[in-house]
Every structure is written in structure tokens, then in C-alpha cells.
Amino acid sequence: MTRVAVVTGAAAGIGRAIARRLAAAGDTIVAVDIAPGVHDTADRLRETGAVAVRADLTEAVGLEAVRDAIRGIDGHLGVLVNCAGITRDARIVNMAAEDFEAVLAVNTGAAYQLTRLLVPDMVTGSAIVNISSRAYLGNFGQFNYSMSKGALVGMTRALALDLAPGIRVNAVAPGLIGTEMVMTIPEEIRDRMIAAIPAGRMGTPEEIAEVAAWLASPASSYVTGTVLIAGGGRSLTR
Amino acid sequence: MPLRVPEHLVKAFRDAGVTAEATVFAASDGLGDEWEETVAELRAAFQVTQAALQRGSPVVYVVAGDDLLGRRGPGRAMVACGLLSAARTAAVEGARAGVPVNTLAVEADTPPATVAAWVARLLEPGGPTGELVRLGTAHLGKALP
Numbered sequence: 001m002t003r004v005a006v007v008t009g010a011a012a013g014i015g016r017a018i019a020r021r022l023a024a025a026g027d028t029i030v031a032v033d034i035a036p037g038v039h040d041t042a043d044r045l046r047e048t049g050a051v052a053v054r055a056d057l058t059e060a061v062g063l064e065a066v067r068d069a070i071r072g073i074d075g076h077l078g079v080l081v082n083c084a085g086i087t088r089d090a091r092i093v094n095m096a097a098e099d100f101e102a103v104l105a106v107n108t109g110a111a112y113q114l115t116r117l118l119v120p121d122m123v124t125g126s127a128i129v130n131i132s133s134r135a136y137l138g139n140f141g142q143f144n145y146s147m148s149k150g151a152l153v154g155m156t157r158a159l160a161l162d163l164a165p166g167i168r169v170n171a172v173a174p175g176l177i178g179t180e181m182v183m184t185i186p187e188e189i190r191d192r193m194i195a196a197i198p199a200g201r202m203g204t205p206e207e208i209a210e211v212a213a214w215l216a217s218p219a220s221s222y223v224t225g226t227v228l229i230a231g232g233g234r235s236l237t238r
Numbered sequence: 239m240p241l242r243v244p245e246h247l248v249k250a251f252r253d254a255g256v257t258a259e260a261t262v263f264a265a266s267d268g269l270g271d272e273w274e275e276t277v278a279e280l281r282a283a284f285q286v287t288q289a290a291l292q293r294g295s296p297v298v299y300v301v302a303g304d305d306l307l308g309r310r311g312p313g314r315a316m317v318a319c320g321l322l323s324a325a326r327t328a329a330v331e332g333a334r335a336g337v338p339v340n341t342l343a344v345e346a347d348t349p350p351a352t353v354a355a356w357v358a359r360l361l362e363p364g365g366p367t368g369e370l371v372r373l374g375t376a377h378l379g380k381a382l383p
Contacts, residue, residue, distance in 0.1 A: 091331055092284075093292050100284050101277075108316065109273050136319075138326025138368060143287075147280060150323020154315035157308030157381075225308070225381075 002075035009084035011037035013179035017205035057110035082111035092143040107148035160225030168224040175231025199232030250350035261290035264300035271313040303343035306383040329368030338367035345374035
């Protein structure tokens with residue numbers, strides 16, 4: 001029976017790369033996103049049986065649409081990757097309440113609610129991978145984002161304890177990754193950010209997908225409750 | 239109200255010289271695992287922290303050490319770890335103006351006077367910022383949050 005992998009935020013960037021990577025390893029993908037590009041992600045993986053769910057995961061109906069899609073597949077739910085995320089950056093002194101709410105709702109609330117909904121359908125040996133961010137260590141102008149990704153780390157640790165030994169729960173904390181979102185940052189600022197990365201470059205979505213795929217695979221069977229920082233060494237420099 | 243701490247800590251804070259102008263936010267110990275409770279707590283922290291940094295006031299978050307490691311359920315863990323990350327970012331933003339933002343992790347049996355003394359220390363201008371201080375011994379040999 002095929003292993004089903006749910007990947008949220010799959011319309012672009014890291015989520016799309018994870019969906020492709022897991023499909024290449026033989027998983028049947030349920031690609032989820034609020035953006036229409038999720039259909040393109042699934043279409044390109046159609047021969048592997050991938051399906052798209054265009055849904056707002058901050059709404060109950062969106063969460064249930066994901067569960068319904070899984071139940072329509074002849075397979076067992078073995079992987080959940082919570083990757084959907086947004087940014088609404090500002091210094092905290094200027095941060096609008098609605099920007100705080102939006103980021104917490106998508107980045108943490110949706111991940112938590114979807115996980116709670118799907119865990120009863122997950123089989124022993126399953127893996128949950130939460131895509132946090134290196135910003136959980138602190139990042140200027142991202143009070144809401146940093147808090148949301150830190151909360152995701154907390155959720156990872158608590159669920160790792162609650163769901164052991166049947167389900168492993170881990171997090172990845174990517175650094176500066178060359179996603180569509182990051183490429184909108186002015187080049188001059190990006191260059192300054194890159195200068196602080198020992199690896200000397202941005203990461204690629206595919207590199208994060210490799211980390212997520214490893215955490216989702218039996219190769220990491222003794223790993224749970226951890227946060228794997230994939231940031232090219234950025235957490236070490238000034 | 240900048241000082242949001244349990245009733246049993248108020249006198250100890252006063253004795254330690256923690257003034258009403260200081261911003262201390264203690265994560266509620268009565269939280270469950272519903273998302274609405276979690277986000278309400280994080281929202282409250284956002285509001286008091288924003289007000290504090292707007293007036294240049296230092297901030298200390300007080301959390302349970304167990305919650306940083308997820309030992310008491312996801313609701314409390316999301317709040318504790320969310321606050322820790324938020325404190326680190328607020329510290330980055332407050333650094334230029336010399337406004338410290340720190341996190342204190344305590345255990346259930348940490349004496350109020352000890353909590354208050356550490357809070358007072360972490361509120362001091364020119365002191366550490368962006369730091370996590372973990373009291374007690376339950377964290378020894380365990381993960382770094």
C-alpha cells in the first residue's frame with residue numbers, strides 16, 4: 001500500500017520542493033495550498049497519483065478538505081509536512097494587530113489544527129515534519145514570524161513526547177532560502193544577508209527538501225523532538 | 239497593565255523592587271491545548287511587549303522550564319517557546335536603544351523571592367538581553383531550547 005504524504009504550502013518554494021522530493025521517493029502526495037499554483041504542483045506529479053487541495057487552513061472547512069482528500073486515496077497516511085507560512089514584517093513598535101494575527105494563524109494555528117485533525121489517521125511509523133525557521137532564534141522586524149516559528153518548535157517538542165513511540169515529530173529551521181518570497185527582497189539587502197552566511201550563498205528549496213525527506217524517512221528512525229537548523233552556518237556568525 | 243504575574247508573586251516582586259512600570263509577562267499556568275487559548279496568550283504578550291518597547295521599557299517573560307521542552311502539552315509548549323523566540327527578536331530590536339528583553343524559566347517549586355530577584359536582575363538596563371535563564375535543575379543535561 002502506498003504511503004501518503006501531505007505537504008502544505010506546496011504551491012511554491014520549499015513546500016513545492018518537498019512535494020517533488022517525496023514523490024520522487026515513491027510517496028503519493030496530497031499537495032495543499034491556498035494559492036492556485038498548488039494545482040500545477042500536483043499536475044506535474046500526476047503520474048505518481050498526486051492530488052491538489054486548494055484550501056484555507058485557517059478555516060475548519062479547509063482542514064476537512066485535506067482529510068477528505070486523504071481518505072479518497074488508496075494508501076496509508078505516513079507523512080505530514082507543515083510548511084505553509086507567510087510573513088508580515090515590521091518592527092514590533094509599528095506592527096499592526098492584524099499582521100500579528102495573520103502570521104500566527106497561518107504559521108502556527110493552521111499547522112497545529114491540521115496536525116490534530118490528521119494524527120488519528122496516521123499509522124505507526126509515521127513522521128511529522130514542521131518547517132520552522134532560523135528566525136525562531138530571533139530576527140529583526142519579525143516579532144510575529146519569530147514567535148510563530150518558535151511556537152511551532154514548542155509544538156514539535158510536545159507532540160514528539162505525546163505521540164511517541166508511534167509517530168516521530170521533528171522540525172527544520174531553514175535559513176535564507178532562494179524562494180520566490182526571498183527573491184523579492186532588494187538585491188543589495190540580499191547581498192548583505194548572504195555576506196553573513198558562512199556557506200557564501202542562499203540555500204535552495206531542494207536542499208531543505210532533502211532534510212525534510214530524511215526526517216520523514218525510516219533513515220531517521222531514532223530522531224524525534226529535534227530542530228534541525230539548515231542555514232549554511234548563519235547561526236554562528238555576527 | 240505591564241505587570242502580568244500570578245497573585246502569589248506580586249508581593250515578592252514588590253519586595254525585590256520590581257516596579258509597576260516594569261513589564262513582566264508570566265505565561266498563564268492554567269492553559270489547555272486549544273489553539274484559541276494559545277493564541278490569546280501570545281496576543282496578550284504581543285500587546286504588552288509592543289507597549290513596553292514603544293515607551294522604552296525593559297521586558298521579562300516568565301515561563302515554565304518544563305514547557306520549553308514540551309513536557310506539559312502542546313498548548314503550554316507553544317506559548318513558552320513562542321515567547322522565548324519573541325523575546326529574542328524583541329531583544330534584537332531593543333538593543334540599539336538599550337532596552338533589554340529576556341526570558342526566565344522557572345520550576346513549580348522555585349521560591350517567589352528567587353523568581354522576583356532574577357526578574358529584577360534581568361530588567362536592569364545595561365544587563366544581558368535576549369537571554370534565557372533557567373532556574374532549578376530539571377533542565378540539566380537536556381535540550382537547549
